[in-house]
Amino acid sequence: MPERPFTLAVIVGxxxxxxxxxxxxxxxxxxxxRRDDVVVDVIDLDEVRPYELRAGSEEMETYAKRVGAADAFVVITPEYNHSFPAPLKHAIDLLHQQWQAKPVGFVSYGGVSGGLRAVEQLRLVFAELHATTVRETxxxxxxxxxxxEGGQLRDPQDADRAAVVLLDQLAWWAQALREAREARPYGS
Incomplete structure (x- = not known):
């Protein structure tokens, strides 16, 4: 019996x-x-406007529900001054329980390092939130x-392979952790 698809929130940081x-x-x-096992929800922080969110507001409730409904996350992050953007940190910090016991993957971009210094710092942040970061990026x-100019990779072969590995790892963790949360709610 095929497993039900997992919801992947792609956070545009x-x-x-x-x-x-x-x-x-x-x-x-x-x-x-393009995968049958994934339902994608793109959460663009430029639209969410995390600094404008206020406790109890409809916008905050919507953001919290979307993050809470996700089974897994991929954070799209640039590297700014050897770190990740402040609005991304604020958006993460606004919530707590919604991140717990869920896998997080990363797609990064930047200069020579390709954003990997930002990713390493984000791993620490998500560990504190009891989320599981996957190794592949x-x-x-x-x-x-x-x-x-059309937003297509000029040579997609390596990136496509890396994306498949990342998504395969996220799928495994998303299914396993969803089953675990359903069997016994996570408590920190």
């Missing part, structure tokens, strides 16, 4: 004007959307040179 994040997020969401060094 940059809100900076002129950001490259939508190009990377669109590529990844399209890649994930997709990383785009000098990302602006890798995509064409």
């Amino acid at each position: 940059s809100t900076r004007e002129g950001r490259f994040a939508p190009v990377v997020a669109n590529w990844f969401a399209a890649h994930a959307g 997709v990383s785009f060094p000098m990302a602006g040179n890798l995509f064409d």
Whole structure:
């Protein structure tokens, strides 16, 4: 019997004007959307506006419900000054229980490091929230040179393979942790 699809929230972590994040997020969401075992929900922080969210507001409730409904996450993050964007940290910090006992993967982009320094810091943040980060990542060094004007990768072979491995790991963890949460609610 095939397992029911898991909900993957793709968090677009940059809100900076002129950001490259939508190009990377669109590529990844399209890649994930081709799988039968995934339902993709793209949560763009530029639309969520985390600094404007207030406790008890309809916008905050909507954001919390979308994160809470996800079985897994992929964070699309740039690397700004060897770290990740402040609005992303704020968006993560607004919630707690909604992240717990769920897997998190990363797709990063940036200069020479491809955003991997931001990813390493995000791993620490999610560990504190009792989330499980997966080992594999997709990383785009000098990302602006890798995509064409239409948002397509010029040479997709390596990135496509990395995305498959990342999604396979997330699928395993998402199914396993969802079953565990359903059998016994997680408590911190």
